[in-house]
Amino acid sequence: MGNIFKNQISVTIDLEDYRRKKNTCKRCYEETTSIILDWLREKKIRATFFVVGQLAEESPYLIKEISLNHDIAFHSFDHTPLTDENIHSFVTKTFESKKFIEDLVGKKIIGFRAPCFSLTPQTQWVTNILSELEFEYSSSTIPTKMPKFGFPGIPQTPFKWESGIVEFPMVLSNVLGREIPSIGGAYLRFLPVWLMLKTLKKKGFRWTYLHPQDIYLKNNFNVVKGLNFFQSVLYHYNRKKTLNSIETILKCHKVVNLECYLKNINKSSLPEFK
Ligand SMILES: [Zn+2]
Incomplete structure (x- = not known):
């Protein structure tokens, strides 16, 4: 089947330091990011990196290097979920x-992703603020009911908030009658690839995401701060598999850059959610 019949997909990376508070290995995200950059170069993919502001201050040369071949977007200043933010300090830190x-990087930043996909009915205020801060799109929602940060009822394909910000909601699979996040992050390590692909919606734009820690192989098992033993086992599980899983998923799609895709869509045709 030719490429024109395949669904389009974008590759995104959430650049954050998951062990910031632990001090076991300083800045291991730098090493892992260079593995991701080599992989993207080999696959000839222009990706979008959602960067945590604190990391940009800590490793400016890394962000500059990434920006030579990829788009830089924003993943909050310090990775505080929106549900724990005070609106005033969020505005100041983000600005x-x-x-x-x-x-x-010498370029305007137009994309935002909320930490932990924490744009929920309680934090919808952020969609107006993003517009005031001159963002153009967000990729911050899980469009179903979740134990923590879901947003049931919003469209499951790209749509507009009332402020005009375009939203790219998380891609879902439908497994045994339940909608679950799919083709990104930790889900890449747990769900079999064939199951994710088979249970995706038939049509529509998709994106996948990974974190440096999804492929970091060097650290031995340890109980992660803030997680219990069982959660820590899940956290470390199956990291070797991540890039292979993404490659299989990409082969079934036409890979496009997220910001190019945004430029080419007719925004007035997108549904609006109020
Ligand atoms: Zn994150």
Whole structure:
């Protein structure tokens, strides 16, 4: 089957430091990011990196290097879920950190992803603020009921918030009658690839995401701060598999850059959610 019949997919990376508070291995995200960059170069993919502002301050040369071949978007200043944010301090931190990264890479930042996909009915205020801070799109929602941060009732394909910000909601699979997040992050390590692909919706734009820690192989098992023993086992599980899983998923799609896709869609044809 030719490429024109395949669904389009974008590759995104959430660049964060999951062991910031633990100090076991300083800045191991740098090493892992260079593995991801080599992999993207080999596959000739232009990806979008959602960067945590604190990391940009800590490793400016890394962000500059990434920006030579990829798009830089924003993943909050310090990875605080929106549900724990105070609106005023969110605005200040986001404005300053966005500006810092824009000056660093010499390009305007238009994309935002909420930490832990924490854009929920309770934090919908952020969609107006994103527009005021001159973002153009967000990829911050899980469009189903979740134990923590879901947003049931929003469209499951790209749509507009009332403020005009375009939203790319998480891609879902339908497994045994339940909708679950799919083709990204930890889900890549747990769900069999054939099951994810088979249970995706038939048509529509998709995106996948990974974190540096999804492929980091060097650290031995340890109980992660804030997680119990069982959660820590899950956290470390199956990391060798991640890039192979993404490759299989990409082969079944036409790979496009997220910001190019955004430029080419007719925004007035997108559904609006109020
Ligand atoms: Zn994150």
